[in-house]
Amino acid sequence: MQAYLSIAPVIAICVSLIAAILIVMSRHYPRLCVGWTIGSAVIKFAVIASMLPSVLNGNYPAIKLFELSPGISLAFKVDSAGMIFGLSASLLWVITSVFNIEYTRIFSWLRDIRYFASFTVCLAATIGIAFAGNLFTLLIFYELLTIATYPLVVISGKPEAIFAGKKYLAYLLTAGALLIIATALTFRYAGTLDFIPGGFLDAGIGSDKLLVLAVLFIIGFGVKAALMPFHSWLPTAMVAPVPVSALLHAVAVVKAGAFGFVRVIGFVFGPTLFHDIGAGTILSIMAGITILISSLLAIGQDHLKRRLAYSTVGHLSYILLGLSLFSPIGWIGALLHIVNHAMMKITLFFCAGAIAAKTRMDRVSQLGGIGKQMPYTMAAFTLAALGLIGIPPISGFVSKLFLGQGALGADLWILLALLLLSGLLNAGYFLPIIRRAFFVPSDMFVKYDESPLLFVIPLALTALMALYFGLQPNGLFDFFKLATDAATSVFAGGIR
Amino acid sequence: MILNHIIVLIPISLLVFSFITFLLGTVRRSLAYPTALVGSAISVACSVVGLILVLQGGPIHYYLGGWPPPIGIEYVLDYLSAFMAVLTTFIGFISIVYSRKSFAQELPHKVVPLYTITLLLLSGLCGIIVTGDLFNLYVFLEIASLTAYALLAVGEKRAPVAAFRYVIMGTVGACFYLLGVGFIYFSTGTLNMADAAKLLPAIYDSRAIIAAAVFIVIGIGLKMALFPMHSWLPDAYTYAPSAVISLIAPLMTKVFAYVLIRMLISVFLPEYLSDVIPATLVIGWLAAAGIVIMSIMAIAQDDFRRMLAYSSLAQICYVALGIGLANPLGLIGGMLHILNHAFMKGCLFQVAGAIRYRTGLTSISKFNGLGKKMRWTMGSFGIAALSMIGIPPACGFFSKWYLMLGSIDAGNWVFVGVIALSSLLNAVYFFKIIEKVFFAQPDDDIVENAAEPPKEMLVPIVIMAVAIIALGLVNVYIVTNILEPVVNHVFN
Numbered sequence: 006m007q008a009y010l011s012i013a014p015v016i017a018i019c020v021s022l023i024a025a026i027l028i029v030m031s032r033h034y035p036r037l038c039v040g041w042t043i044g045s046a047v048i049k050f051a052v053i054a055s056m057l058p059s060v061l062n063g064n065y066p067a068i069k070l071f072e073l074s075p076g077i078s079l080a081f082k083v084d085s086a087g088m089i090f091g092l093s094a095s096l097l098w099v100i101t102s103v104f105n106i107e108y109t110r111i112f113s114w115l116r117d118i119r120y121f122a123s124f125t126v127c128l129a130a131t132i133g134i135a136f137a138g139n140l141f142t143l144l145i146f147y148e149l150l151t152i153a154t155y156p157l158v159v160i161s162g163k164p165e166a167i168f169a170g171k172k173y174l175a176y177l178l179t180a181g182a183l184l185i186i187a188t189a190l191t192f193r194y195a196g197t198l199d200f201i202p203g204g205f206l207d208a209g210i211g212s213d214k215l216l217v218l219a220v221l222f223i224i225g226f227g228v229k230a231a232l233m234p235f236h237s238w239l240p241t242a243m244v245a246p247v248p249v250s251a252l253l254h255a256v257a258v259v260k261a262g263a264f265g266f267v268r269v270i271g272f273v274f275g276p277t278l279f280h281d282i283g284a285g286t287i288l289s290i291m292a293g294i295t296i297l298i299s300s301l302l303a304i305g306q307d308h309l310k311r312r313l314a315y316s317t318v319g320h321l322s323y324i325l326l327g328l329s330l331f332s333p334i335g336w337i338g339a340l341l342h343i344v345n346h347a348m349m350k351i352t353l354f355f356c357a358g359a360i361a362a363k364t365r366m367d368r369v370s371q372l373g374g375i376g377k378q379m380p381y382t383m384a385a386f387t388l389a390a391l392g393l394i395g396i397p398p399i400s401g402f403v404s405k406l407f408l409g410q411g412a413l414g415a416d417l418w419i420l421l422a423l424l425l426l427s428g429l430l431n432a433g434y435f436l437p438i439i440r441r442a443f444f445v446p447s448d449m450f451v452k453y454d455e456s457p458l459l460f461v462i463p464l465a466l467t468a469l470m471a472l473y474f475g476l477q478p479n480g481l482f483d484f485f486k487l488a489t490d491a492a493t494s495v496f497a498g499g500i501r
Numbered sequence: 502m503i504l505n506h507i508i509v510l511i512p513i514s515l516l517v518f519s520f521i522t523f524l525l526g527t528v529r530r531s532l533a534y535p536t537a538l539v540g541s542a543i544s545v546a547c548s549v550v551g552l553i554l555v556l557q558g559g560p561i562h563y564y565l566g567g568w569p570p571p572i573g574i575e576y577v578l579d580y581l582s583a584f585m586a587v588l589t590t591f592i593g594f595i596s597i598v599y600s601r602k603s604f605a606q607e608l609p610h611k612v613v614p615l616y617t618i619t620l621l622l623l624s625g626l627c628g629i630i631v632t633g634d635l636f637n638l639y640v641f642l643e644i645a646s647l648t649a650y651a652l653l654a655v656g657e658k659r660a661p662v663a664a665f666r667y668v669i670m671g672t673v674g675a676c677f678y679l680l681g682v683g684f685i686y687f688s689t690g691t692l693n694m695a696d697a698a699k700l701l702p703a704i705y706d707s708r709a710i711i712a713a714a715v716f717i718v719i720g721i722g723l724k725m726a727l728f729p730m731h732s733w734l735p736d737a738y739t740y741a742p743s744a745v746i747s748l749i750a751p752l753m754t755k756v757f758a759y760v761l762i763r764m765l766i767s768v769f770l771p772e773y774l775s776d777v778i779p780a781t782l783v784i785g786w787l788a789a790a791g792i793v794i795m796s797i798m799a800i801a802q803d804d805f806r807r808m809l810a811y812s813s814l815a816q817i818c819y820v821a822l823g824i825g826l827a828n829p830l831g832l833i834g835g836m837l838h839i840l841n842h843a844f845m846k847g848c849l850f851q852v853a854g855a856i857r858y859r860t861g862l863t864s865i866s867k868f869n870g871l872g873k874k875m876r877w878t879m880g881s882f883g884i885a886a887l888s889m890i891g892i893p894p895a896c897g898f899f900s901k902w903y904l905m906l907g908s909i910d911a912g913n914w915v916f917v918g919v920i921a922l923s924s925l926l927n928a929v930y931f932f933k934i935i936e937k938v939f940f941a942q943p944d945d946d947i948v949e950n951a952a953e954p955p956k957e958m959l960v961p962i963v964i965m966a967v968a969i970i971a972l973g974l975v976n977v978y979i980v981t982n983i984l985e986p987v988v989n990h991v992f993n
Contacts (some may be wrong), residue, residue, distance in 0.1 A: 072977040073894070074902060075985075119939070145893040152892055155932075159940045167936060178890070178928050182921035185891075189905045189917075 011066035014081035021129035035116035080138035086491035091135035107459035126153040131257040140198040176238040180228035187221035202494035204275020219284035229262025233295040243310040247358030255350035271495035288329040295322035300430035335411020336492035342404035352389035355464035359456040376443035385468035390435035400475035512628040519620035526613030537616035548586035555583040570693040577633035599961040600744030622648035656741040663736035670733040677720030684713035725757035728791025738810035743854025751847035785825020791818035796926035829988040831907025838900035848885040848965035855954035870943030874951040881966035886931035896973035
């Protein structure tokens with residue numbers, strides 16, 4: 006595996022930053038703002054996709070810009086793991102910005118430069134996290150993402166939104182502060198922060214110190230990845246507009262936390278060391294508990310978006326569980342779940358948004374009979390929900406299969422049982438929605454018909470992608486190969 | 502060659518122009534501003550040339566009147582003083598640009614004395630920075646202090662009382678410093694810093710030197726408003742004229758922090774202040790307590806300027822924390838924070854002045870919706886606030902980063918925790934404002950009618966905001982070329 010000099014990663018990040026500036030400049034022309042958003046999204050995706058072939062060949066685009074602190078550069082390197090996250094986020098960003106067109110037309114108060122500009126900055130930060138070549142660069146974009154998401158949460162200016170914003174900042178800035186400490190410690194221990202597959206920390210530092218460091222990282226990234234007990238900002242943040250919840254609170258922001266774990270476990274500690282000091286066990290227990298409790302809590306939610314939020318909490322911990330499993334197969338499952346969960350969950354949020362935009366209904370109990378009026382929307386919802394439950398051949402099944410195999414390989418039967426149980430619980434909170442939508446007769450929705458085309462196309466597209474990647478995990482973007490490459494490189498030093 | 506005299510020109514140009522400003526100002530009031538501007542521009546040019554010379558050829562020594570030390574007065578432009586001189590004169594220049602409209606609105610009849618005294622203040626601060634002589638430093642310290650008392654006293658109704666408190670505390674501080682210098686002079690027979698530094702190690706265990714160190718540290722601590730000797734500052738900062746405070750807040754306490762660093766690295770040397778007597782330990786812990794307590798106090802304020810004053814108190818404790826760590830990275834963090842905080846607090850006080858200029862508002866609870874009306878001003882405020890919180894890549898993050906590395910090197914986990922905690926406390930009081938300014942609806946006619954301040958105020962604000970980001974991105978250059986030589990010289 007080698008690296009070659011390329012400015013493509015920088016372009017991919019700067020495209021959105023430039024778009025943000027253009028948006029601010031054209032604040033009197035909301036249509037133009039929409040245009041800049043879509044344009045930058047497409048260019049960003051194209052730039053990232055153009056790097057895919059060389060990444061698949063094991064030839065990684067990389068660039069070091071300048072030093073930010075003596076010995077630490079602003080550096081980017083697009084490896085397989087980063088590609089998975091960057092590609093899926095930028096692909097779904099294109100689709101979300103299409104969804105945004107109609108959504109901001111219906112909720113016209115969202116035609117606000119703060120909304121569009123913050124959204125694009127968020128994407129720049131997400132791609133920065135994906136392509137960061139060292140921990141310091143990742144940290145910078147991680148903090149930027151925290152700040153750029155804040156306006157999107159409080160955008161409505163309503164008291165509950167302001168409260169959600171406060172809670173959001175309290176959680177995420179605390180996490181950021183812990184991460185800064187962890188990064189500073191790592192730098193003092195190792196003298197470097199450059200990501201290396203298999204890790205760069207040395208066991209000689211002492212397992213106590215390393216365990217403290219690992220715990221700091223677990224909390225720091227765990228908050229964004231909504232690991233219990235640090236999850237409660239996420240359901241509260243559901244007051245944000247639907248595209249924000251869809252892209253940021255199911256794909257970009259929360260996955261940035263999960264991706265932080267990918268980097269820390271695989272590229273800072275190395276799975277072996279992370280496991281040997283006992284941090285793997287801590288993480289897997291926390292993730293296991295999170296999966297169980299969040300699924301139970303999801304069942305109790307009547308507010309559709311909050312139910313989806315708790316489901317997200319659980320599925321993020323699938324990823325963390327896979328990463329803590331200490332087996333390449335588990336890692337493949339975890340990395341695939343980053344993509345697969347993103348496609349399925351964004352579909353569900355789009356559906357929730359389409360329903361809310363049409364009917365202003367946002368509670369599960371209000372949705373009786375909606376399947377008859379909005380068949381395409383609810384069909385997509387059903388497909389994605391079944392995928393999250395883990396029904397083949399939808400992509401959720403594939404990642405769950407690998408996660409389960411990883412659990413078996415690590416001789417952790419209890420985790421396999423947990424995964425199966427969680428599948429049942431997923432069914433427990435998704436199937437009632439579907440049943441109500443299709444089989445509870447109600448004339449409440451007679452006056453409504455199918456969502457506008459600009460809603461149906463994005464949500465159908467993401468649902469079909471979930472199906473496609475279930476049938477062809479290696480199709481189109483070779484996510485499966487990317488995940489395998491990443492897992493192999495991390496475990497190149499062998500297991501133990 | 503004029504370049505040989507560049508050191509002395511930095512304070513002298515300001516001193517001379519303060520007289521010219523007064524003379525021309527008495528002829529015609531409108532001449533005061535341009536003259537002051539020219540004077541301060543010349544001082545910026547001198548200090549920039551000085552910095553370039555130092556970067557190229559190392560420290561410059563200048564013997565006043567040709568008398569070599571220890572008999573004569575020596576001026577020294579080393580990495581640290583050249584850096585501080587550029588910072589001081591630049592902030593001075595920006596503040597004078599900013600001040601015109603503000604003075605014209607708040608104190609139209611007093612512009613001539615105001616500009617005269619402002620230049621005198623800058624001259625005093627520059628003198629403190631470049632002098633290599635302990636007593637000469639005291640002289641400049643008094644020039645800077647007296648002029649600052651005068652400037653702070655002309656503000657609102659309550660300003661004279663606040664300034665009077667400052668006079669008393671400041672005079673006590675100056676006296677303590679002078680006493681300390683006296684003890685050093687008894688014991689060593691010299692007033693030259695470099696000479697004293699050579700002579701002191703032989704008599705480290707003398708009581709007189711301990712007394713000197715304690716007097717000097719406490720005296721300077723009072724002047725820099727180090728917690729718990731800060732009580733004069735909040736009132737003085739709150740009631741002062743906007744343009745005055747946007748000059749004094751970024752500079753005054755920082756220059757005294759510089760004096761403390763100077764005492765640490767050029768007079769007593771770290772081995773004395775941290776090993777023989779535990780002065781740095783005390784400074785460090787006081788600073789750590791101050792960071793937390795002052796940040797909490799800032800949260801409780803409703804007056805924007807008062808909040809910023811408490812925030813300044815917390816931030817000066819960062820510098821003190823770096824001094825207290827007395828290790829290379831901690832000291833780098835502290836020195837870098839002098840620079841970063843000067844820009845951040847300068848920007849914030851200028852924003853406060855601009856809001857007051859356009860709306861008369863000082864109370865945070867009435868800032869609802871201001872962001873829509875004053876986009877550039879409040880955008881700059883946002884950048885400065887995020888930098889204060891420590892969001893990268895704004896400069897505030899990096900000083901905290903070095904301080905954190907320094908605390909880790911010192912093995913002091915409490916300091917690490919305090920630095921992290923203070924970011925969060927900063928977030929509490931700044932996001933309280935950000936939330937109102939950008940996301941609340943205007944509920945007030947005053948805000949509805951607000952507009953951007955005039956260009957002369959807006960441009961300095963935006964320049965400061967841009968500088969905050971730029972300083973963050975180029976901090977490595979400053980650290981490796983200017984600050985590392987300083988600490989390497991001390992810690993070898």
